[in-house]
Amino acid sequence: MHKWIMFALFIAASAAAVVFSITMIEPKEGAEEEVGENELRFVLSNFEFDQQEYHVKLGETMNVSMRNKEGIHGVAIEGYDIDIHAGDSVEVTFDKPGTFELVCSVMCGLGHAEMVATLVVE
Ligand SMILES: [Cu+2]
Secondary structure, three states: OHHHHHHHHHHHHHHHHHHHHHHHOOOOOOOOOOOOOOEEEEEEEOOEEOOOEEEEOOOOEEEEEEEEOOOOOEEEEOOOOEEEEOOOEEEEEOOOOEEEEEEEOOOOOOOHHHOEEEEEEO
């Protein structure tokens, strides 16, 4: 009889431990990635950039990259002759001031043409 009680307690404790550990696991997906100080990262989904306007300082050298949060896209910076895709990381010195158009460079679907944002170099 005593053994059965111990067994039941053991099972209950194990179940509680499993439930506890599941709730403690942080969701990996959608977790914000750390972006370094000299990094300019565009995060794209269907069919938008994560920001409408990105700012960089004139003369600053940045590692420029992009991530696809949803769908497959690319980022072209008009006026800077840059076209990057997921996994690319290019070092760019923003030596031309102004407002530049960012466009999606991969034909990604119906909302493709609306995938625009601006980059302000100042
Ligand atoms: Cu596109």
